[in-house]
Amino acid sequence: MTLDIKFRVAREQDLDRIVEMLADDELGRKRERFEKPLPESYQKAFQAISDDPNNELIVACMGNKVIGVQQLTFIPYITHQGGWRATIEGVRTSTTERGQGIGTLMIEWAIQRxxxxxxxxxxxxxDKQRPDALRFYEQLGFKATHEGLKMKLV
Known part of the structure; x- marks a missing residue:
C-alpha cells in the first residue's frame, strides 16, 4: 500500500488538531490542555514559531485531514566549525493512523528538510518512558550517543 501523505507548514486552523494529537497519549495528557477554546498559550507559541524563520511546525496530511505533526528548529552552532543542526520535537501521529509507516515518512521528510x-x-x-519511540528512532538510524539532561523551570 502506498500512502499519499503530503507535508506542509501548519496553519492557524490546524492548531486544535495539533494540540489534540499532542495530548493523545499517557505523557501528553499530563502536560497538554486540549480543551475548547484552547488556552491562549498555544496561540502565542504558534505565532512565535510562525514568525521565526528557524522554526517550522509541519503537519502531515492525508487528503484534507491532519494526521501528524512535528516541529523542526534550525540552530547555528559555533561548534562543528560553525555548522547548523536541526532539532525534531513534538512528533505525533494520529492514533487512528498509527502502524502504517506515517511516522517513518515524517522523520524521513524532516531529515531531507x-x-x-x-x-x-x-x-x-x-522521553525515557517511551521505549517504543526510542526503538523507532534507532531503526531510522538515530543513535543514543549523548546523555541528555533537562531542568524544569516552572
Missing amino acids: AKERGCHLIQLTT
Whole structure:
C-alpha cells in the first residue's frame, strides 16, 4: 500500500488538531490542555514559531485531514566549525493512523528538510518512558550517543 501523505507548514486552523494529537497519549495528557477554546498559550507559541524563520511546525496530511505533526528548529552552532543542526520535537501521529509507516515518512521528510537547510546533524530527544519511540528512532538510524539532561523551570 502506498500512502499519499503530503507535508506542509501548519496553519492557524490546524492548531486544535495539533494540540489534540499532542495530548493523545499517557505523557501528553499530563502536560497538554486540549480543551475548547484552547488556552491562549498555544496561540502565542504558534505565532512565535510562525514568525521565526528557524522554526517550522509541519503537519502531515492525508487528503484534507491532519494526521501528524512535528516541529523542526534550525540552530547555528559555533561548534562543528560553525555548522547548523536541526532539532525534531513534538512528533505525533494520529492514533487512528498509527502502524502504517506515517511516522517513518515524517522523520524521513524532516531529515531531507534538514539537508535542504544545510544542516550537518539532526537531533531529537524522546522521553525515557517511551521505549517504543526510542526503538523507532534507532531503526531510522538515530543513535543514543549523548546523555541528555533537562531542568524544569516552572
